[in-house]
Amino acid sequence: MAFAITQTCCADASCVSVCPVNCIHPTPDEPDFGRTEMLYVDPATCIDCGACADACPVDAIFPAGDLTGPLRAYEEINAEYYAGQDVLAEASAAPNFHRWTPPAFTRVLPSDFAPLDVAVVGSGPAGMYAVEDLLLHTNARVTLIDRLPVAGGLIRFGVAPDHPSTKKIGETFARFHDHPRLRLRLGTEIGRDVTAAELAARYDAVVYAVGATAARPLGVPGEDLPGSLAATTVVGWYNGHPDVAPGAVDLSAERVAVVGTGNVALDIARILTADPETLVGTEIAPAALARLRSSKVREVVLLARRGPETAAYTRPELLALAERAGVDLVLDSHDPRVAAAIDRGEGKAALLRGLPREAVDWSTPPPDDRRRIVLRFHSAPLAFTGDTEVRGVRVTGAGGAVEIGAGRVVRAAGFRGTGVPGLPFDELTGTVPNVEGRVERHPGTYVAGWIKRGPSGGIGANRACARETIGALLEDAVAGRFPVRRRVRKLFSRA
Known part of the structure; x- marks a missing residue:
């Protein structure tokens, strides 16, 4: 019995990475990723292992035969995506078994680097995907800043309360709040409690993931x-x-x-x-x-x-x-x-x-x-x-x-971003001008999420967006492009 992805799909591709037969598409390296409404399981290739369902952070994947009520339609919806794509299904039909090898952490900085100090502003999906990348794939120390007294951003305050499965991805993000290399600074607003210039002086790099919170x-x-x-x-x-x-x-x-x-x-x-x-x-x-x-x-x-x-x-x-x-x-x-x-x-x-x-x-x-x-x-x-x-x-x-x-x-x-005091802002697009997440004329300063690309794409689209930004940040670190940091004491009242 094949599995099927249903309504609450967040499209962050956690399921793609664990599938042993490559039967979930579009994948992050395919052109349609971020453009489709959801991800889809190919019923002709699925081997019913259930790995995708175990990995799904929003409980959106079920055996197709177990679907009832409104969810029954998703068996056909998943199959429709693959209509006429027989070549893809044929190429993916054999399990992808691999020889066990030692883990390779491809995004860890060279050992002769001191740990980076990075501030991430915004605790919504884009900010948390950036935090996840930094904590799991580098040796960076991270300070997570949010202007609200509670963390969560869009997941906590944007997802409708009758979508509890979608809100569950917040639990995945919240587990990083207790990470030994993370400090939380809630109730801290840029421009009121701390300036962008002060953050730039205190940290090696600053990532702004403040979303697009204004109504168009x-x-x-x-x-x-x-x-x-x-x-x-x-x-x-x-x-x-x-x-x-x-x-x-x-x-x-x-x-x-x-x-x-x-x-x-x-x-x-x-x-x-x-x-x-x-x-x-x-x-x-x-x-x-x-x-x-x-x-x-x-x-x-x-x-x-x-x-x-x-x-x-x-x-x-x-x-x-x-x-x-x-x-x-x-x-x-x-x-x-x-x-x-x-x-x-x-x-x-x-x-x-x-x-x-x-x-x-x-x-x-x-x-x-x-x-x-x-x-x-x-x-x-x-x-x-x-x-x-x-x-x-x-x-x-x-x-x-x-x-x-x-x-x-x-x-x-629709929504639009608002300017961050101290950073450039494009009023037409409602974004901070950037190239692959690098803020123009502000070395060491980056953006991720809707403030980077505009209000497009759902929760999962922010994973690839944040990954691109953190990739640019690490390239700059290796190339020595960060400005010289000035130590600022007691930048935060609780520091």
């Missing part, structure tokens, strides 16, 4: 009205982010519009329409759970600029949304291009073929008998309407502009 603006009138919320606010609210007040999200509106159809938009729609009792026992913030219990929200509308064939969500997240009990998923049939794309089966549009279609009358309240989520495509936002607070959003439509009445509107059109 829509640039339409009224988006700053009260009742217009950034997705970062809503996600931080239900995850108990220290920067977001417990009462930041008002759920007194019957209809909430969400501008965007990426995975974060789907997370928000799913949480706002969830039965609160299904969230008991998860890591949802207690204040958010209490507010969901008294919520008046009955309908969430997901607005996409383009058609269903190019929707931003991943296939696993849409499948999970469509299979929920007690919440209807409906397609607004206002534009004939939507039905045409679905019926032709173009790209992701084929996934919507079985959904009920409805010409929604947005001037009327949502149905009061069931909760539902409505997908509306070809609906670019033109303006948020309202005088003293949001009352709706005006969008494009097949017959002209349409106003969708909504007491709350969430802006979920």
